[in-house]
Amino acid sequence: MDGSDMRADRLAVVAPSMIMGLVAKARALKAQGHPIIDLGIGEPDFKTPDHVKAAAIKAIHNDETRYTVVAGTPALRSSISDKLKRDNALDYTPEEITVSGGAKQVIYNAFMASLSKGDLVIVPAPYWSSYPDMVAIADGTPIIVDCPQEDGFLMTPDRLEKAITPKTKWLMLNSPSNPTGGAYSKAQLAAIAEVLRAHPHVWVLSDDIYEHLMFDDHRFVSILNAAPDLKPRTLLVNGVSKVFAMTGWRIGYGAGPASLIAAMNAVQGQSSTHACSISQAASVAALEGPADFFADRAASFQRRRDIVVDALSAIDGVSCLRPEGAFYVFPRIEGLIGQTTPDGVILTDDTAVSTWLLERHHLSTVPGTAFGLSPHIRISTAASEDDLRSACARIRAAVGSLRAAA
Ligand SMILES: Cc1ncc(COP(=O)(O)O)c(C=O)c1O
Structure with missing residues (x-):
């Protein structure tokens, strides 16, 4: 038996992370x-706030270094409950909250706790790359629904209605989104809820x-603000x-019906046990501390978004929406596909474009295919304004060097 024989069948459908491959390159x-x-x-290219670091150091000195309860410390779950009330006008008791090693593990636990073989999960594309793989690891099947640029990359009631079957277990929503920055309005969420x-x-x-x-004037709305009846x-x-x-601190949380949260805790209790005790103490300080820098950060990402969107929109063959949030821009690059580089390479798809930009123009992006929608590239705006300007100038010069295929 060689090493490859050890792999479980479920891994056959799990792709190695393309993003991590490009990052390594x-x-x-x-x-x-x-x-x-x-x-x-x-x-984000910012630093963890000092008061959060101080809370972690204090927790170490206070010997908060032992196992916590699986669901997360009472102090952190109480801070999360307060946060959901304060920011989102939503009521959750600590029993309806679970803390894990990042939002990623929360989602993973949810799928492991709820999916059986044959269960379907609707994943609007473009999606955060981990969703379909996490569904597959949990023995579910992702149902990818294309949500193109023309629809603001958002799920529409029509597309949703067509995708639902008796085996559908979950609909994934991510707003504002990675990789597009697209965000749902309250009216759009109400229409999804109606379906x-x-x-x-x-x-x-x-x-x-x-x-x-x-x-801009966009405000985050939870689907539960648009449709409180969906809370159960x-x-x-x-x-x-x-x-x-x-x-790097790895703290995420989930809030939902107590029965689901208990099932997620059962998964976590037999895997990682709980999130790091020091990171949990730090997260209490984060959630209860000053929130005045949020607006500065959002303003900074908005400026960067504008630099990128304005520069890319002026390039032939590239079209770009102006995202409502997050720190990504997801331009469509249809006009570049089929063109030939000065080295004689034909850009057959968005992976070829990203590879060419990296190898020949020293610019790292991620192809849309990693997020289930092509031909696009994702540009993270978590970089300095100077770097973003230089990057866009490189793309402009690179595109200018292309010639149409003979
Ligand atoms: C949409 C989305 N969800 C979840 C995560 C994971 O966050 P965490 O670091 O809390 O695991 C990411 C990270 O890139 C993300 O983009």
Whole structure:
């Protein structure tokens, strides 16, 4: 028996992360001394706030270093309950809240706790790359529904109605979204809810991780603000990674019906047990501490969005929506497909475009195919304004060097 025989059948449908592959390639080129601008990674370039770091150090000195309860410390779940009331006007008791090692693990636990073989999960595309793979690991089947640029990359009631079957267990919603920055309005969520009312067996998993990064006059709305009656079949997922720049601390949380939360805790209790005790203490400080910097961060990401959208929209063959939130821009690059580079390479798809931009123009992006919708590239705006300007200038020059295929 060689090593490959050890793999479980369920892994046959799980793709290795394309994003991580590109990130590794970009890092290798950087290590060789190439002037790489990295717009591939979805990580804020701010620092964790000092008061959060101080709370973690205090927790270490206070010996908060032992196992906590599986669902998360009472203090953190109480802070999360307060946060949901304060920011979202939603009532959740600590028993309806679970804390895990990042929003990612919350979603994973939810699928492991709820999916049986043959269960379907509706995943609007473009999607955060992990959703379909996590569904597959949990023995479910992702049903990918294309939500093109013309629809603002958002799920429409029509498309949703057509996708629902008796085996549908979950609808995934992510607003504002990775990779598009598209966000639903209250009216759009109300229209989605209207469809769901006719299908009481379908649950909603609402990934709200970019909640505080909204631009212009757009405001974050939860599906439960638009349709409170869906609360008995909705799981809200959120965390501290993005807005508090705490990706490495690994704290996310879920809020939902107590029976689902108990099932998720059962999964967690037999896997990681609980999230890191020190990170949990730090997250209490994050959630209860000052929130005045949110607006500055959102304003900063809005400026960066505008730099990128304005520059890309002026390039032939590229078209770009102006995202409502998050820190990504997802331009359509249809006009580049089929063109030939000065080296004689034909750009057959968006993976070829991303690879060419990285290898020849030292710019790291992620192809739309990693998010289930092509031909696009995702540009993360978690970089300095200077880097974003230089990156757009590189794209402009690169596109200018292309010639139409003979
Ligand atoms: C849409 C979305 N959900 C969840 C996550 C994971 O967040 P966490 O760091 O809390 O696991 C990410 C991270 O990129 C994301 O983009």
